[in-house]
Amino acid sequence: MAARARRLALIGCFRPRQCGIATFTADIYDHLTTARPDMAIDVYAMAARPGDASDSAAVAGIDEKDADGYRAAAEAINASGADAVWLQHEFGIFGGPAGDMILGLVDRVAAPLIVTFHTILAEPSADQRRVMEHLVAKAAKLVVMSAFGRETLIRIYGAKAERIELIEHGTPDRAFEACSPLRERLGLAGRPVVSTFGLLGPGKGLEAAIRALPAIAAQYPDILYRIVGATHPNLVAAEGEAYRQSLADLAGELGVADNIAWENRFLDLPELLEQIELCDIYLAPYPNLAQITSGTLAYAVALGRAVVSTPFVHARELLADDVGILLGGADSDAIAEAVLLLLAHPGERRALQERAYARGRSTAWPVIAARFASLIENVAAVPARREPRRMFPSFAAIRALSDDVGILQHGTGLIPDRNHGYCIDDNARALMLVNASPSLGEEEYGLLFARYAAFLHHGWNPDRGRFRNFMAYDRRWLEDEGSEDSNGRTLWALGHGAAHARTPELRAWCAGLFARTAPLAADLKSPRAIAFALLGADELLARETGHAAAGAIVERGGAFLHALWRSARRSGWEWFEPALAYDNARLAEALLRAGRRTDSVPMEEAGIGALDWLCDIQTSSEGHFRPMGCEGFGAEGELFPFDQQPLEAWATVDAAATAYRLTGKLRWHDRAERAYGWFLGANDRGAVIASSATGRCCDGLTRHGVNSNVGAETALAFHLAHRAMADTFWTRGIAKDTSASDVDLQSEPHAAAHSS
Incomplete structure (x- = not known):
């Protein structure tokens, strides 16, 4: 079977520059083009001065002394839809100490990275070691031209042997000439x-x-x-x-x-x-x-x-x-x-x-080029087998992570890890999932509700007026009060439970604890904590429209987020803060809900505009969801593709579902589908993150592939994202994925879509 057409971003010196790396990169371009005429190769040529890279094959020149040029090249590579990025590394051709400006590009590209090391120092300086170790950590494959280079990468720089490929320097394939x-x-x-x-x-x-x-x-x-x-x-x-x-x-x-x-x-x-x-x-x-x-x-x-x-x-x-x-x-x-x-x-x-x-x-170039073509094919992301989108995830993973105290935070591989104990964040999410899962039998529903609700109840510290967050496995609280975010999430879960718990008694219990703890919301300063509390208050108001404490939270939170959005937005950056971080879509969703709840058109329009912008920038050139990675938290005005977290996909699904319910615009269905597809293989590595059959969800997507640990946050994010898709779209007959392998949605009763 013929290999699928690929696009390669090739980075290094290039003709007409006169140096060995330029010759090597040009040889790669020429011979790989011959070996794989179907492969599009974009050359990003290092230039000692602006305008140096003039060869017609070079789509861009990178000024070696311009840090912004490296970042711009990364953006261009991501926009091109490159399947792989191949960097020729040599000290002396990149700007910064030991050439560390190249890291500004490496950290921002989404496609798998291949690095060919033309020099591997056994006794590096501190800066040289820092740059080398960074490249070793980020690369999917490391190419060396000698066994000594392979051994040095492992011994000196801690490279993993399975990531190293020994491919010798290519040479011309010419007939022997005894006398020239x-x-x-x-x-x-x-x-x-x-x-x-x-x-x-x-x-x-x-x-x-x-x-x-x-x-x-x-x-x-x-x-x-x-x-x-x-x-x-x-x-x-x-x-x-x-x-x-x-x-x-x-x-x-x-x-x-x-x-x-x-x-x-x-x-x-x-x-x-x-x-x-x-x-x-x-x-x-x-x-x-x-x-x-x-x-x-x-x-x-x-x-x-x-x-x-x-x-x-x-x-x-x-x-x-x-x-x-x-x-x-x-x-x-x-x-x-x-x-x-x-x-x-x-x-x-x-x-x-x-x-x-x-x-x-x-070492003849046809031989070497074939090996490089195979390497690129093996490294490049491939579309994974996609699971049926509408198969309801098994609750087995949630049960496995839970005990009689609550839900454990982390897993080592598939096994729950007791060493890290519990947190109120995850138990709040677990309570939300229980209340959003009508398929649970009454006995299991009652047991799980009581378990997670009791954790939240026990977490309240009346002396501090705050919820605690972290608990050790031996049931010792590890702090007197938790983070603002954990307090906001707990209010969110209580407001959600007050609206969606199955019985009047359980709804009343959630509403009571919400009312008792709601004053903490007035002191919150974290935008995300304010958004979480607002989401919970809005859920409660959907059932109890005159709830004074919930109304105050929505009014204060909406005004705060609207002012934040107005002050932080600028040309090309329609957001609440100068940098993206985690749970980003929750800010837009909360402002959108606040605008609808308080009849504020400016707030609602601001929430829609911010969410539109966020969805646009978190969509790859190939059309799949690419959330802000945790490596880039705090980087003003920039996007880093890794590591990608399931929490971002769930937040985007929820926010898009809210936007659809409030506006009826089908584009929000498309955006929700795109974010949900991230779990099932429509992502930068073509990797399945979550399994409906087991209900498990891996902890994230790294530049090397899936982080195979399974923790509570990620499993809950997958389940809750699925519930949002089912309740908002699929039960209404709005679906793209109608394959024969889908289960019949009528086989499971559904909760009504959350009202606004």
Whole structure:
């Protein structure tokens, strides 16, 4: 079966920039395009100066020193619908300490991230370690080009072995050329030629190579050592050509100036390959034995050149099994001895060339491009099997998390975790679910209602006038008063129970505790706590229209949220705060309800406008729900895609359902469906978060996939989101998903939709 068409965002230096990363990225683009012509590849090219990235294939240039440019590129990638993002990482090409500006892009992209590390330092600085560990944590796959790089990522940076792919540096797939025609054109037909390639600068070992020349020239006076490559641009900027001149001076002192040819320019790939084919011996005298990648070394092997190299990491692995000659180090005598051996024994040199050429077939670009295409396909998010939307979730997960005290907060995998005890937040939500679940038998309903209601009752601390929140497993309260949010949620659950509990006695109990504890709402300052309390008060008012305490909460809360919205909104940001956080849709829903309850058209319109805006920005370019991730809480005016929480999907479903009930506009059904679909696989990883068959819901969606722990908050969010969909849309015959696998909705009685 043909692979599905993909879109890849490719980030790195790119032509016409002259550096090894630019060449590598361009090679990837060219060969991957050939291997997968159906794949759309968008290049985001690093630019040392604005406007540097001019190749027509580059959809955008990123100014390496502009932090806003990285964030803008992330937004463009997300808007493009990229299935995967592939970053070429090298120190020195990104702005900030150790290039940390690239993290501003990495943190904001929604598609799975692949990172190819071109340098992996065994002894990083503090900033280098920070950047590397951040990339390791965020990436779905880490690509290295050597076994040493793989081991270093695991040992030094804590990478997980299963996330690492070893894919060697790609090389040209060319026929073996025993004697390059270029030799004739340059008048070198009879001269033995040794060559070293790459940007020139200290650390290339060229001094050792030049010092080896007198011994070689003593036996082969016409030996020619070609040093091919421009001086590194950073070195030119700092000191001009002083370093190159120092090498020329050294050659003059040793009497071998006539044995050296300088190619002081950056060669494009076709000419570079010709120059490598020109030489009899490729010499890599690099003293840095930790170097893990050399593109020209890989090319030399693939082109069947006889290689003499110091034992740096890439050379040790590529030249194993007598593919080349490995020296003990950057020693002039050893270089001279190896070169003389190969010049004196043409048969040995030819055998070495044949072994190198054979080794190079495994790194030919068609082979490497196919491996990269497979990696991208495996990493890219795929649509998951979607469960029937209208199958009512099993209550088994709720039962499993509950004991005779209440509902436990957390789970380790599928097993409830007693170490973290209980919280009033979850027991409040559990009470709401019980009152919204008409399918529960009377006996179980009564048992669960009493259990969760008793937890709320016990949580009230009359001395503080607040509810406690956290309780240890041994039933010890861990605080005298809980957060404002937990107090607001508890009022919400009591107001909901006062409206929806099954019997007059239970509704009266909820209303009584609500009335006794409602004064706390007057002191709330958290916008979300105020919104939660308002939602509960509005539920109570739906049944008891003259409830004074509930009316006061709605009036105060509505005025507060409306003023907050008016003061915080700005062009392109129609929201209550300068940053998104958690339970975001509740703010808009509460203001919308307050506007309808108090007959305030401005409030109602503001709530609708804010919810419209929120739904728009939390919709991906592919049309699925993408909530604000908890990594971005507090980031003003920005959206971070991970980690995504079920609470956000439920809040959006509820708010959209409220907007539909109050306006009758079908767009709110579409938005509710989109948010609910997030649970069932319509998300950034195509991953099923929740299961109707078991009633479980995983704790969230990370950039690596599903957080498989199952806690109370997430399971309750799934169940309550389903109830909102069923009660508001499905029982009214408003549904997109009408597959034959859906259960018959008439088989379960339903509560009436919550009135406004």
